[in-house]
Amino acid sequence: MIGRPDPFTGADPAAAAGVDPVRRAELARRLAVIEERIAAAARAAGRDPAGLTLIAVSKTYPAEDVVMLRTLGARQFAENREQEAGPKVTMVTRQLEQSRGDPTVGGGGGPGGAGVASGGTPGGSDLTWHFVGQLQRNKARSVLRWADWVQSVDRSGLVGVLSRLAVERGRPLSICLQVSLDLRSDFGRRVGSVVADSGRGGADPAELPALADLVDGAPGLTLRGVMAVAPRGEPARPAFERLRAVAERLVVDHPQATVISAGMSGDLEAAVAEGATHLRIGTALFGERPGVP
Ligand SMILES: *Cc1c(COP(=O)(O)O)cnc(C)c1O
Numbered sequence: 001m002i003g004r005p006d007p008f009t010g011a012d013p014a015a016a017a018g019v020d021p022v023r024r025a026e027l028a029r030r031l032a033v034i035e036e037r038i039a040a041a042a043r044a045a046g047r048d049p050a051g052l053t054l055i056a057v058s059k060t061y062p063a064e065d066v067v068m069l070r071t072l073g074a075r076q077f078a079e080n081r082e083q084e085a086g087p088k089v090t091m092v093t094r095q096l097e098q099s100r101g102d103p104t105v106g107g108g109g110g111p112g113g114a115g116v117a118s119g120g121t122p123g124g125s126d127l128t129w130h131f132v133g134q135l136q137r138n139k140a141r142s143v144l145r146w147a148d149w150v151q152s153v154d155r156s157g158l159v160g161v162l163s164r165l166a167v168e169r170g171r172p173l174s175i176c177l178q179v180s181l182d183l184r185s186d187f188g189r190r191v192g193s194v195v196a197d198s199g200r201g202g203a204d205p206a207e208l209p210a211l212a213d214l215v216d217g218a219p220g221l222t223l224r225g226v227m228a229v230a231p232r233g234e235p236a237r238p239a240f241e242r243l244r245a246v247a248e249r250l251v252v253d254h255p256q257a258t259v260i261s262a263g264m265s266g267d268l269e270a271a272v273a274e275g276a277t278h279l280r281i282g283t284a285l286f287g288e289r290p291g292v293p
Contacts, residue, residue: 024068030285031072038279041272052272055130057282059084060289063091069285075126078280080133082142089129089146096125132227132280134201137161144169151176151227151261154203159214159221166220175215176227176261178202179246181239183231200229205246209253216254225259225277226250236267240274247275
């Protein structure tokens, strides 16, 4: 239906709405491939694909891509840099408001499908925004202007400020605790030496119970589960297996904290095999990020 030429004028309504039909076709094709990969991984693991949520990691990509992907059914998006995300979310919200009533951009959106779960933001648009980057306390206020979730809470020093800001804005913030899956950091601590930071962040699994209790008791914050990035230089599957063990321990004390956010473009199959519930997919959906390490 979407992009079908107007029978009277021959005009492409998507193009009229400022949508690049070539880019839109590419995003549609990439989304279909990812949904099939997720469905296949779910089948292989004996899991229901409906239990898997696709989060489109739109960092480095423009607001237009987010709007187009939304018309294709995506509802959850993630960003990792506040400076980039704040203005982008504002632009997306504005474009959706301007196009309200235009079935090619606003309105009910796409049908959804395997892995594209919906979730709404009260007020504003029907998108759910996740912050997945390293968070500094002095950036927390700007992040909470747009973020529905912060998935990268890895230290107790963040909890108080996030709680205060969530209460202040009058809308709860969903939290995932970011777990380090880097064995070298464990080892480094054990031998008492300073280890080069893997750069991927995350709390030591041993620190997790205390951090979880802190978040669970904080007004304005909802503890949802864990997030992790597979460490470089080792196979992803055993790392995600460690994450699963951490998540299983967490849920004993915090039964509502069932989210396991793991799996990116290169390792989503391993993540699904080890119980991931939320997949954060960037390059496979949008294409290679130009000039970003
Ligand atoms: C960029 C990013 C992703 C997506 O990675 P791709 O390999 O592009 O799919 C997922 N999670 C985090 C935390 C990221 O920063």
